[in-house]
Amino acid sequence: MSQKNWSRRSVLSAATLLGCSAAASPLITPITLASAPWDHRLVVIILRGGMDGLDVLRPVGDPHYAGLRAGMLQGAQPGLDLDGFYHMHPALAPLMPLWRRQQLGFVHAVSTPYRNKRSHFDGQDLLEAGTADLARGGRDGWLNRMLQAEQGLSGQTAFAVGHENMLLLRGAAEVANWSPDTALALSPQGTRLAELVMHDDPAFHDAFMEAQALITGGGMEQGMAHDLPEMAPDMGMVMDSQTNGRPAGIKAIAGFAAERLLQDTRIAAFSIGGWDTHRNQARGLNSALDQLAQAILSLYTGLGATWQKTAVLAVTEFGRTARINGTKGTDHGTGGAMLLAGGALRGGKVYGQWPGLSEADLFDRRDLMPTGDVRAYAGRIMRDLFGLNRAVIEGSIFPGLDMSDTPDLLL
């Protein structure tokens, strides 16, 4: 049984088990009847904490690099050669096959318009707001404004996965939100009684039924799952992640995103933390990159043939200092790298204009100088993926952005 059929069937089963007809369920209707406006898929991963682009994508061909990073690279595992100039951090080795298939790429020396203050709080707000400054920021996110620009979307078109209320997707357009570790420890009897209690309040009833379908569809073990024994073998991965009530692991999050993307969802967003490597970066960055690699591979596996129509972009609020600090780490900087993946991508390439690392080339004599705007690359991908009008991107999604020089990133 394909994953798509499995999910859809479990949604139907959940509704039927609760004694409501499929036609009457608010969830079934959009899933089976609504036609998605686009066929391509976009996944945005926010890397919270400030990823060190200079360590993830090492510009070993730059004559100043070794000197700046000597204390950190000594004795460390060597990077993986991408094109002679750039080496990829060894923790991303699991993604090497994607690079060879040209389904992985990077942009180096990019940043948001955020300068000088280097605060995570403001940096992430600006990254997600997609504006030039925060005077008008903090209200809605660029992915939500993109949804607002399009007609005929359903509430399932975009999905924020995980527990946070991401600014990136916040705004006037309706967006679905779910975390695959949301379990409901109700007994089968309790579940039926809950449905009874909600029954006469349509808004509550709709939300409850939709949640039931998502929980069952996501493979959670709870009341209803007991009635669906044939689903059990498929649930292993997700169940692992919610043992002891811990938050869902990244595999579960990315796997859930893939599952929604196989249905009516076209845009998914989630975030990965752990990039704020002020000390002992070699260790901290390894685990954060491992999470990122797992997320991308889970999307790749989960999406199957749909991977060919997918673009993934992973962006961070700022890069880190060019020099290492006294505790084998790096501090908040400016320019950094963004990661691109997906079968729709023209990958196997590092995009962007390299500014150099001599002291005079650095921003403030301390950070990698940004030569490109992450928003321009994100905008270009949205334009090519979904056929969005450039004026809309430069006017309302990323107000004031000039994306004239961005290269063609998709196949």
Place this chain on the structure above:
Amino acid sequence: MAVSGPVDGQTARHLQLGLEQDRTGLAALRTLGMTFDPILAEKRFGYGLSPRPELAPPHSVAEMLARLRSADRMLVTFPVDGFDRVQKRAATAQKIQRQIRQARSAAQKAAADKRLKTLFKAGRQAERAWLWSVMMRRVWTRDAFRERLVAFWGDHFTARGKNGAVKRAAAAYVDTAIRPYLLGRFEDLLIAAVTHPLMLHYLDQIQSTGPNSLKARRKNGQLGLNENLAREVLELHTLGVEGTYSQRDVRQLAELLTGLTATPQKGRVFRAELAEPGAEEVLGQLYGGGRARLRDIHAVLKDLARHPATARHIAQKLAVHFISDTPPADLITALERAYLDSKGNLPTLYEVLLNHPAAMDPVLHNIRLPDEFVAAAMRALAVSPDRYYQLKRGRPREQFIVQLFQRPMEIMGQPWLSPLGPDGWEEGDANWLTPQGLTSRLHWALKAPERLTDALPDPRILVTEALGAEAPPAVRFAASAAEDRREGVALVLASPAFQRK
């Protein structure tokens, strides 16, 4: 803990007593010819019912207002550190940060780093203790409308610390800038909130310098104007986004606000050397022009408070928050007129709101926000303050707050006192009544009550205690048919009748 067995004698008496009290109360009111429904009032304008007889709902609008005017007992019973404590921590943090920069050895730096860490930890622990105090006020007050008003105005004037020692100071801000001003004029509340150090920090007023000020000229134009506070004062605090003001008004107000700033040592200060020289024109009115002074800023805030657009904006917000996402137009008009006639006297507004027929609309429209839901559940369970105070200081207390409140409320979509933007929390029910939102509330209702009470109540009693004698039959049935107390309690708390207000 099954409750499906026969009801014991004491339980039966309890049930009976509860029903009788409600019946006699209502009957008495009906004979008086009043339409005020105490239970409805406690749900809509408070945090729901409490099983404690001393916390019985008010019997009339007059009693609600009298309770509101009486001494603020909860402030004393469940204190929150004043903002002065936060201020002190901020000043100490600044001193330590200077020591870190000037450290002559690694050991010196490490020692200072450690002091800073301890200081921030104290701030974090204070914030968690505040959460408990704020919840306990909602649980143990006879005057729940006051607590709702504190939350409402605290949200209208959202401010939070962005970094360092003020990062976790929002509760202290609400207690100093909002709570003392609930019963005055809107303009006094506006001035208190807008000129509070935390607001000046949150909306970047501290960074704002008049482009032609003495200070900016000395620094050769490296300092400049920041419009953030001015814009939000117009758009969020006073006129509203539909008010007619232009970018020029924003700019002029921003220039007028220059000089208003705050330091960790002194709190709010006015520094003439930061002020833009010359008069500013906001909405056609000229301010200042002479020696820069705080009084001109107060004057513009007072005028903005008395603007008709502000009356409309505040009327709309109150009606939406307390009545429904789509409140009756005549309620908004009545509030607007009361605002204009009374020059923004807040108790007059409350009185109009409480006396309007919409206040006693038997249909519950709004859904409680997560923090209201959690507070209402704890009130229905009469959670004792000792659940927290009996825990060891430090980690056990912190974990209790994180596990039972901070983390669950984040999952419900409302991280404690941390809305994404200065516009505060969304009012629209659709934002909260999502699959994730509803499931996380149900999940909390299943897990938290056991840790918050010595023994879970009998769900069949809880249903009356929490929802009144006229609880929906489906909830009453579910409470009695649940397979154990835990699920029975959760079903009552998760029911629409409990989650709506």
